[in-house]
Amino acid sequence: MTIIPTGSRSMSEVWTTRSGPEPVEQAEPEQPELAPEIVFEVRNLAVKYGSAVAVRDITLDIASNEITAVIGPSGCGKSTFIRCLNRMNDLVPGARVEGLVRYHGEDLYDPKVDPAQVRRRIGMVFQRPNPFPKSIYDNVAYGPRINKMRRNMDETVERALSQAALWDEVKDKLKRSALALSGGQQQRLCIARALAVQPDVLLMDEPCSALDPIATARIEDLMEELKRDYTIVIVTHNMQQAARVSDRTAFLTTEVDDSGRRSGRLVEFDRTATIFTHPSDPRTEGYITGRFG
Amino acid sequence: MSIDIAPPPTPEKLGEGRAPTGRTTDRVFRYVALGAGLLVFVILALIAWSTTKEAWPAFKFQGLSFVWSKTWDPAHMKFGALALIYGTVVSSVIALALGVPVSLGIALFVTEVAPDWVRRPVIYVVDLLATIPSVVYGLWGILVFAPAVQGFYQNVADFFSGVPVFGLLFSGNPVVGRSIMTAGVILAIMIVPIVTSIARVVFATVPSEQKEAAYGLGATRWEMIRGAVLPHSRSGVVAGVMIGLGRALGETIAVALVIGSSAQITARLFSSGDSMAAVIANQFGEAAGIHRSALIGLGVALFVLTLLVNVFARWIVSRSAHEVATGAVR
Amino acid sequence: MTASMLTSSDRSRQLRSGLATGFMILSFLIMLVPLVLIVGYVLQRGAGIISWDFLTRDLPIIDRSADGGIGPAIVGTLLIVGVATLMAVPLGVLGGIYLNEYGGNRRTAVVVRFLADVMTGVPSVVMGLFIYTIWVLRFHNQSAFAGSLALGCLMLPVVIRTTEEVLRLVPAEQRDASYALGGRKATTIGRIVVPAAVPGVLSGALLAIARAAGETAPLLFAIGFTTRTNTNLFHGSNVALPFLIFRNATSPFTAAQDLAWGAALTLIVIVFVFTLLARLVAARFDRRSRA
Numbered sequence: 077m078t079i080i081p082t083g084s085r086s087m088s089e090v091w092t093t094r095s096g097p098e099p100v101e102q103a104e105p106e107q108p109e110l111a112p113e114i115v116f117e118v119r120n121l122a123v124k125y126g127s128a129v130a131v132r133d134i135t136l137d138i139a140s141n142e143i144t145a146v147i148g149p150s151g152c153g154k155s156t157f158i159r160c161l162n163r164m165n166d167l168v169p170g171a172r173v174e175g176l177v178r179y180h181g182e183d184l185y186d187p188k189v190d191p192a193q194v195r196r197r198i199g200m201v202f203q204r205p206n207p208f209p210k211s212i213y214d215n216v217a218y219g220p221r222i223n224k225m226r227r228n229m230d231e232t233v234e235r236a237l238s239q240a241a242l243w244d245e246v247k248d249k250l251k252r253s254a255l256a257l258s259g260g261q262q263q264r265l266c267i268a269r270a271l272a273v274q275p276d277v278l279l280m281d282e283p284c285s286a287l288d289p290i291a292t293a294r295i296e297d298l299m300e301e302l303k304r305d306y307t308i309v310i311v312t313h314n315m316q317q318a319a320r321v322s323d324r325t326a327f328l329t330t331e332v333d334d335s336g337r338r339s340g341r342l343v344e345f346d347r348t349a350t351i352f353t354h355p356s357d358p359r360t361e362g363y364i365t366g367r368f369g
Numbered sequence: 370m371s372i373d374i375a376p377p378p379t380p381e382k383l384g385e386g387r388a389p390t391g392r393t394t395d396r397v398f399r400y401v402a403l404g405a406g407l408l409v410f411v412i413l414a415l416i417a418w419s420t421t422k423e424a425w426p427a428f429k430f431q432g433l434s435f436v437w438s439k440t441w442d443p444a445h446m447k448f449g450a451l452a453l454i455y456g457t458v459v460s461s462v463i464a465l466a467l468g469v470p471v472s473l474g475i476a477l478f479v480t481e482v483a484p485d486w487v488r489r490p491v492i493y494v495v496d497l498l499a500t501i502p503s504v505v506y507g508l509w510g511i512l513v514f515a516p517a518v519q520g521f522y523q524n525v526a527d528f529f530s531g532v533p534v535f536g537l538l539f540s541g542n543p544v545v546g547r548s549i550m551t552a553g554v555i556l557a558i559m560i561v562p563i564v565t566s567i568a569r570v571v572f573a574t575v576p577s578e579q580k581e582a583a584y585g586l587g588a589t590r591w592e593m594i595r596g597a598v599l600p601h602s603r604s605g606v607v608a609g610v611m612i613g614l615g616r617a618l619g620e621t622i623a624v625a626l627v628i629g630s631s632a633q634i635t636a637r638l639f640s641s642g643d644s645m646a647a648v649i650a651n652q653f654g655e656a657a658g659i660h661r662s663a664l665i666g667l668g669v670a671l672f673v674l675t676l677l678v679n680v681f682a683r684w685i686v687s688r689s690a691h692e693v694a695t696g697a698v699r
Numbered sequence: 700m701t702a703s704m705l706t707s708s709d710r711s712r713q714l715r716s717g718l719a720t721g722f723m724i725l726s727f728l729i730m731l732v733p734l735v736l737i738v739g740y741v742l743q744r745g746a747g748i749i750s751w752d753f754l755t756r757d758l759p760i761i762d763r764s765a766d767g768g769i770g771p772a773i774v775g776t777l778l779i780v781g782v783a784t785l786m787a788v789p790l791g792v793l794g795g796i797y798l799n800e801y802g803g804n805r806r807t808a809v810v811v812r813f814l815a816d817v818m819t820g821v822p823s824v825v826m827g828l829f830i831y832t833i834w835v836l837r838f839h840n841q842s843a844f845a846g847s848l849a850l851g852c853l854m855l856p857v858v859i860r861t862t863e864e865v866l867r868l869v870p871a872e873q874r875d876a877s878y879a880l881g882g883r884k885a886t887t888i889g890r891i892v893v894p895a896a897v898p899g900v901l902s903g904a905l906l907a908i909a910r911a912a913g914e915t916a917p918l919l920f921a922i923g924f925t926t927r928t929n930t931n932l933f934h935g936s937n938v939a940l941p942f943l944i945f946r947n948a949t950s951p952f953t954a955a956q957d958l959a960w961g962a963a964l965t966l967i968v969i970v971f972v973f974t975l976l977a978r979l980v981a982a983r984f985d986r987r988s989r990a
Contacts (some may be wrong), residue, residue: 149735160739162879164875164878164879165879167874167875169803171803179758190394192878192881192882192883193881195878195880195881195882196880196881197881197882199879200875200879202872202876202879205874206870206875206876206879207876208873208876208891209873218877218880218882218890219880219881222877222880222886222890223880223881247404266876269876269880270879270880271803273880273881305946312774326839338812357890362396372714373873375834379971389884391886392883394883394885395883395884395885395886398884398885399801399884399885401796402793402794402796402801403797403801403807403832404793405791405794405796405797405859406793406794406797406798406802406807406811406859407807407811407856408790408794408809409794409813409814409818409855409856409859410810410811412818413814413817414827415833416821416826416828416829418893419829419832419833420828420829420832422832423832424838445940451726461719464897471726471729471730472726473726474723474726474727475723475726475967476722476723476743477723478726478727481723482720482723491727494730494731494734496974497734498730498733498969500909500910500913500966500967500971500974501737501738501913501970502912502913502941502966502967502970503913503914503915504913504914504915504941504945504948504963504964505737505913505928505944505963505967506743506762506891506968507944507945507948508944508948508959508963509736509741510736511949512948512956513736513740513949525871531933534825541763542783558733561730561940566896575714587711589712589715589716590716590719590720591715591716591718591719591720592712592716594719594812605971607938612820616820616880618822618865619821619822619823619824619825620822621823621824621915621916622916622941622945623759625945626945626948626949631716636965641762642727646916648775648982649824649828650824650916650919650945653919653920654919657848657878659737665828665832668824668828668829670823671824672821672822672825673821675821675822675825676820677819678815678820679820680817682820683813683816683817687813692955698875
């Protein structure tokens with residue numbers, strides 16, 4: 077595997093995928109902004125379970141303080157991919173990660189890297205709200221406690237709950253069980269819990285799929301707020317959601333090889349506006365216009 | 370709402386920083402847990418080694434006739450265990466013959482017949498039977514059941530006198546209350562809870578679609594059970610019966626009190642006999658030297674026998690889809 | 700004609716089904732008979748004997764004497780079972796943690812699981828002989844502790860497998876949540892998995908205690924015999940309720956038999972209390988895991 081140093085390429089090249097047909101050069105002259113810092117460089121990433129390939133050929137860069145959406149039909153390996161970014165796939169027996177993931181320039185899968193430290197810095201919110209069967213306070217305080225960040229715990233908890241826009245709703249019942257909250261509140265609690273350890277990145281794996289439209293809207297607003305301080309990667313099966321919230325979008329699809337085995341791969345990665353208006357790959361266009369998936 | 374937002378921490382190197390201690394604790398805990406798991410293996414190995422070692426003098430003294438001779442006479446230094454093995458096996462077989470049909474009946478009653486409000490109480494009552502200590506069964510057996518049942522045995526013996534096969538099993542004198550039969554009956558009562566609870570779990574795993582399909586074809590309840598429930602649960606039930614058998618073979622105290630303590634091989638079920646476990650319990654106190662070693666040897670034989678039965682049972686369970694049934698085994 | 704033939708065959712089928720159902724109900728009734736007889740008899744014979752004096756006094760020195768109680772046997776039972784619990788439950792919980800959290804389907808775990816199942820089938824008398832050969836013979840020590848070792852060995856596999864089964868009920872999402880916050884495996888197990896499973900483990904442990912309290916055979920060769928209370932764990936012979944019942948069951952003297960009935964009732968009550976506690980805890984656990 078050859079890795080071309082990011083520095084040697086222009087940013088627009090870096091952001092577009094190298095798999096699939098070379099996209100048409102996209103001139104975006106209204107972008108004289110500073111090149112954002114790159115948080116993740118993903119190169120030729122593949123995840124295998126035994127002989128089955130769940131997802132492969134993923135090459136993209138994820139920029140700081142942006143929301144990157146990962147979309148695609150179900151089974152295309154969106155969740156598998158995002159779980160590579162905080163090494164959650166380590167916990168799946170038989171899963172192997174190949175290729176390269178650099179986090180702030182550092183190889184995430186270097187043997188010297190401590191997965192627990194990775195996960196503290198790169199927080200995750202899951203598909204179904206999964207609060208611990210503890211009090212609201214203890215849920216938020218759990219991360220700081222296990223990471224020995226015990227100073228000013230009350231303050232930490234309040235700040236995390238405020239950031240997750242939940243403080244006003246729960247400040248009078250911090251000692252109550254988290255399981256008594258509504259689904260949407262539980263999910264925001266899970267976001268607060270992730271923020272309490274002061275991560276750098278927030279990975280969200282279909283965070284709204286179990287929520288009603290109102291709760292979904294609240295989470296989406298919240299993401300817009302959080303973007304100022306965090307880098308966010310969100311997996312979603314909801315294209316409108318990706319279009320609404322994200323700055324860049326990666327489209328993954330499922331391919332069936334000659335022997336009938338299915339695996340996911342990256343089709344296109346670009347600015348969200350471009351993906352949804354001028355997709356360069358017909359498969360992306362087909363998915364977005366609802367012709368398949 | 371003004372939020373005081375902490376600046377994202379400046380990235381530190383992932384490979385360095387604090388918390389290498391956490392990693393060590395993690396590894397240590399893993400090995401401690403593994404050690405606790407392996408303890409099972411260690412104990413089983415120690416059981417085999419330690420008991421065999423102490424039994425060795427008797428094995429050497431008696432040779433192969435330890436298993437083939439039927440004379441168990443410590444006073445004359447004769448230690449043939451065949452009659453004891455016979456008593457152990459026969460009393461256990463009686464226990465299965467009496468206990469298994471009843472267990473399966475109760476299990477079917479609970480899963481297929483009883484309405485919801487009856488189901489729970491029935492399960493509780495069966496479990497209650499399991500909580501009675503075996504020594505209490507023995508106490509009741511020796512002081513109440515055995516004396517009371519002797520007259521009944523006598524009637525049965527008189528009735529079958531001269532009848533082929535049955536006469537052999539039930540007639541002939543002396544007819545005693547503390548007998549192989551009584552041991553079998555007490556063992557049957559003792560294995561009912563365990564066989565029932567395994568069978569119950571196994572029956573409950575039969576997919577309801579299969580039952581409904583049978584009913585849909587116009588089957589009666591019994592036809593549905595024979596056509597859908599029993600074929601689906603055969604291996605699980607066999608495993609349950611094997612585990613019940615293991616219990617019966619190894620049961621000590623109740624049998625020691627009611628079997629009559631005379632080592633003999635006889636077809637007559639109403640005569641007294643003896644079992645390996647019972648002999649160990651009854652004679653160990655006053656045994657010494659080779660005799661004590663021979664009793665430990667009986668323990669080794671019992672260990673091997675129950676091990677085979679249990680391995681067979683678990684093997685059946687692991688081969689079939691009734692993994693869940695193991696949960697009911699304890 | 701055809702119709703009547705159909706009905707008649709239908710009727711015989713219905714009859715057969717009815718008979719089968721009848722047998723199932725009869726099975727339950729058959730099982731009730733010994734239960735009622737045994738519990739009834741123990742209550743009847745034991746209730747008249749039990750008094751505060753009976754529960755607290757030393758054993759009679761002479762079998763035919765009615766002058767005495769079962770105090771030492773109660774103390775001995777609680778001591779032996781208590782120490783066995785202290786040994787078997789922590790180790791068993793650790794073993795269960797290994798099987799469910801680390802082992803999974805690895806070969807070692809499959810073997811350990813299989814052996815634990817097989818170990819639950821080892822006859823208690825064999826466990827008694829084992830402790831006799833490895834402890835009593837070696838250290839010339841018949842004591843409460845030797846009895847505890849034997850009972851602990853019997854309880855261990857039960858606690859291991861119960862723990863494993865209870866841990867399996869803890870949702871994987873909660874483990875993931877802890878890992879995603881930078882929790883290590885040991886941290887996650889200690890702070891999330893085990894606390895969620897405590898009631899289930901407790902219920903299993905209580906059932907194991909109930910079963911161990913009624914065991915006689917493992918104590919036969921381990922604890923010796925004494926008529927006086929001995930609270931020294933490691934030194935001197937001891938006595939337990941099941942052992943006392945066994946010893947007195949074969950006695951020709953009514954006084955000794957009466958003592959056995961009283962001890963039997965006491966033992967059943969102790970066992971029943973632990974079983975009931977286990978059920979209460981389990982019921983709470985069920986309600987919580989359903990929520």
